Amino acid sequence: MADALVSALAKTVVGNLNSVVVQEIGLAWGLTDELNNFESIFTSIQLVLQDAELKQRKSEAIQNWLRKLKNAAYDAENVLDEISTEGLRRRANFERGMQHQLKSFISSRNPLLFRSKMVHKVKNIREKLDSIAKERFQFHLSEGVVENRFGETLESRQTTSLVEESEIYGRKEGKEMIIEEIVGSGPEQDDLSVYAIWGMGGLGKTTLAQLIYNDARIEKHFELRIWVCVSDDFSIQRLFSAIIQSTGGGGSDISELDTLQCLLREKLRGRKFLLVLDDVWNEDHNMWDGLKQVLRCGSKGSMLMVTTRIEKVAIMMATIAPYNIGNLSxxxxxxxxxxxxxxxxxxxxxxxxxxxxxxxxxxxxxxxxxxxxxxxxxxxxxxxxxxxxxxxx
Ligand SMILES: Nc1ncnc2c1ncn2[C@@H]1O[C@H](COP(=O)(O)OP(=O)(O)OP(=O)(O)O)[C@@H](O)[C@H]1O
Ligand SMILES: [Mg+2]
Missing domain, CATH: 1.10.8 (Helicase, Ruva Protein; domain 3)
Structure with missing residues (x-):
């Protein structure tokens, strides 16, 4: 997989950059700044690789970007290898004495020419890497925690309904408006309305949904509240199982979709529920229509609330005008x-x-x-x- 490779390559490149031999040559050839640039590019890319890895399954653009990045990282690794070999060769020559250096100067490989060729190469690769790295901004990738960027990808995006309210600033207006809208809706309610909160990564969509979910008025308004973190790990089976489990368990050993669906409807039937689907990415219209159909078994006033980064998903799913979360004041x-x-x-x-x-x-x-x-x-x-x-x- 391109992503795992890029991660590994990035690690190798940063490791090679810090080797004494490469640093010596970098200094001798006036390449220290260029090599430092390599390091900062790879370090900043590593921060978003975890998110890119998650998103690439749904986005061809991200897949292409990771592919380009991988090729550029290979080039970077190769050029560092060449530099390192040159450094080791120089050391060996030095140990063998000047006589050998003179011999190598007039031999087929001219060290000055080689140096100029390598300096040029490093500069080219760095420029290419830089421009590829900058493309990452268009994908709005989240910067994960560097320490756990390898391995724990899905777990780290998992959310729960819990929130430490004392650590949250602002958002009061949005929260009040949404709660009023939910609690204040009249008796002519639908048996399933869908509310969507959308906006860029890291703006606080999950946090706002948590604040609403835990508000006393919401707790009182709904008979049943369910929180499911969808993320990229989405399958309708997993979703059904997760909902069933939070309504009293069972169903974890069932894989048959139809059986799961029946069990789910049984659990929700006649109850006024709030189901939060956090971090939705899937844009498949038919699938969501199917899900909404299945969920139309609760009592009137039941609600599905989704958070998503994608406006299209918000518009597609919502039955009430979606809420575009703004920046913090x-x-x-x-x-x-x-x-x-x-x-x-x-x-x-x-x-x-x-x-x-x-x-x-x-x-x-x-x-x-x-x-x-x-x-x-x-x-x-x-x-x-x-x-x-x-x-x-
Ligand atoms: N109003 C706020 N006050 C303090 N911290 C906040 C606030 N909003 C969000 N945060 C913090 O910022 C981080 C990102 O917030 P959150 O996970 O809610 O963003 P998000 O919009 O759901 O992002 P994503 O699109 O990646 O799911 C979290 O650590 C959260 O605790
Ligand atoms: Mg979120």
Whole structure:
């Protein structure tokens, strides 16, 4: 698989970049900056590989991107190999004495020509990598945690209905509006309405859905509440099983779709339920229509709530105007950053202005604010803060 290969290649490249031999040659050939660029490109790409790996099954564009990335990573690895071999050769020559160096200078391989060829090659590959890396922004990939980017892909996107409300800033207006709409709907309700929350990754769709799900008014309004994290790991069987399990268990050993469907309807029949499907990616119209049909067995006022990054999915599924979640306000962004970056007792005043500039760069995306806030907590020098402020994160 391209993604696993890219991850492995990225790791190898970063490892090779840090080898003493490569660094020596880099210094001798004036390539240190180029090689450092390699490292920062690969490090930033590694952050989104986990998400790209998840999304590629549904997106041909991401598959193509990963393929291009893989080829560029191969080129990078090859050129580092060549540099490393050259470094080892030079060391050996040095140990054997100058006489040999002179011999190799007049031999078929001219070291100056070789150097110029390699410098050119490194520059070309770096430019190509840079432009491929930049393409990642168009896919709105989330930056996963670097430490667990290999292996735990699906688990790390799993969500539950739990939320620590004291750590959430803003969103009151949106939350109230949606709750009012749900609770306040009249007696002429449908037996299944669908509400969709959509917006870019990391904006807080899941968080908003959690706030709503756990609100006392919602708890009181519905007889049954069910939270299912859909993500990319979607099959109608898994979905049915998950719903059945959260309504009192059973069904985990059933694989027959028809049996599962009957059991599901039995569990939901006549009950007023709220079903949250978090993180929906699937754009298959027929499948969703089928699912809605199956779910039309609860009592009037039952509701399906979905969160998705894809506007098309929101429009396709919703029966009520979808809610496009906006950015966090400047004040709320700052509160979130402050909570992450500073210990409660002491706020280092000299860092506040730099911190505010860093927050501005996060564009009201809580995921980014939280990540940068957590990063800054371990940096106490003004210079470190300035470096982050000036960086292209
Ligand atoms: N209003 C908020 N205040 C504080 N933290 C927040 C807020 N909204 C979101 N977060 C935090 O930001 C991170 C991303 O939020 P969340 O998972 O809800 O985003 P999302 O829109 O569902 O993203 P995705 O599209 O990847 O599913 C989480 O760690 C969450 O706790
Ligand atoms: Mg989410």
């Amino acid at each position: 400047e004040n709320d962004s700052w509160s979130l950053f402050k909570q992450r970056a500073f210990t409660t007792e002491e706020v280092n005043e000299s860092l506040v202005a730099i911190g505010k500039a860093i927050v501005k760069k996060c564009g009201g995306v809580p995921l980014a604010i939280k990540a940068l806030g957590s990063l800054m907590r371990f940096k106490s020098h003004e210079s470190e803060w300035l470096a982050i402020k000036e960086s292209e994160i």
